[in-house]
Amino acid sequence: MENSHEPRADRAQLCQRCETQPASVHVTTVVNGEKFDRYLCEDCARQEGAYHLMLVPQFTIQHVLGGLIGLNPSGQHAEPTPDKSCPDCGYSYQQFAETGRLGCDRCYHAFAEELEPLVKRLHGSVEHHGKVPRRSGQDILHQRTLEELRAKMKDAITQEAFEEAARWRDEIRALEDQHIEQGSQDNGAV
């Protein structure tokens, strides 16, 4: 009989022995050439004597992230983990490097410099193109529309389509005025 085990990524599956704790150890047993696979929690694996080796740390998204943090794009360790903390919640960058989780939404601002390359590596992009909160994001939605219109106006100018450019300009002005009006109305209501 031989035992081998490898760390499992998650607690999702329950231990096949106690069926209450998350399974974290994959135990492969070979008896007379027949192979049996079982997934156990650490306690049950220990009780069954499956442990001959030291427990390898779990391989979770947080741990992978921890490895990615502090690497420069060529994969070499750049600088040591910066000794920084979020002024709003006190969470340190070191804590983030260990857990892969941030302390609050303001941490994104506090660690902006360090997070930018990481986000790019994770998502291949640093620009959100999805939904904007309908109520609190009105200003952002407005800015987005304005930027789109300005880009169209520029395009028209480079193509020397000045009449079209003038139409975009009017639309931009109208939108800006409308926004100012709305703003003053909102203030009036408060």
Place this chain on the structure above:
Amino acid sequence: MEPFSAWMEAQGPDADIVLSSRIRLARNLKDTRFPNHMAAEDAEVMLGKVGTAIQGVSGQWPLGFQRMGELSPINRQVLVEKHLISPAMMEEPIGFRAIAIDDLESISIMVNEEDHLRIQALLSGLQLPEAWSVADQLDDQLESALDFAFDARLGYLTACPTNIGTAMRASVMVHLPALVLTRQAPQVFTTLAQIGMVVRGLYGEGSDAVGNIFQISNQVSLGLGEDEFIHNLTTVTQQIVGRERHAREYLRHNAELMLADRVERAWGLMSHARIMTSEEALRLLSEVKLGQDLNLLPATKSTFAQLTLFTRPGFLQSQTGRELNTGERDQMRATLLRKRLQEEAQSA
């Protein structure tokens, strides 16, 4: 609690292969510590705020709001088994966490899991845009009462930077016995990984694909709009469904005897065995389902999704109304599944 969720009726498009479509949105409150960095008092305030907001949308979205601590461990486990909460919700600090669920069990909001809110819509079959529409509207309603952390450039801000942007995870749960039998599954999954999709087992991260059930979801959440992520996953799923159907036809034409033998054996065991582990049950149910889909076995009133629930320890104990040890569960599982199959096959 209803024994089954509405999506388990398997009425959606392509529901014979696509068991469910799910959209999950992560949302966090502005200027508030994330759950991993929260003190008990912060968690109380959070739960109060969110509870009020959920109460506020109850006209359009009647959701039952419950603290995880008030649920029995067995009922918590059933929620995981029905995919209404993640296994992480059962971890400490349980007192920080709460859950809101609708009557059909198609909507759930996890409070203080990794993020403050995880809004989920779960529908039968391949219906990702429909699930998105539900989650999107509920999100809007909640946002009218709650200030969500959002950045113009990075999108919705989440505890883990892997989820920022749309903070959306779209996923489908698919049953692919023929792709596994014809050994095409590994190649399909490698291709999926190359285009930014993740494949997991029945119970999410790290779980094995017992019963040939796989979850496919988008890996990346930033850089594209929700519609684009959903469109990509829908297209990929349609292709996988096509391949699975093709593999089933291939088996039927080239290995019908082997196939019939296999599914009949599974049926025989399921309708006669007295002791059955959850893995064995899931494996056999998958084969029975394949046999039913190919008209090689009698249909049952209970759907595949409903029958798989009977393999789960929490559901078994909730049905029995008491705690059962492993041996008792293996017995109860065999008994309940055997009776269902025998009775329903006769009536059909």
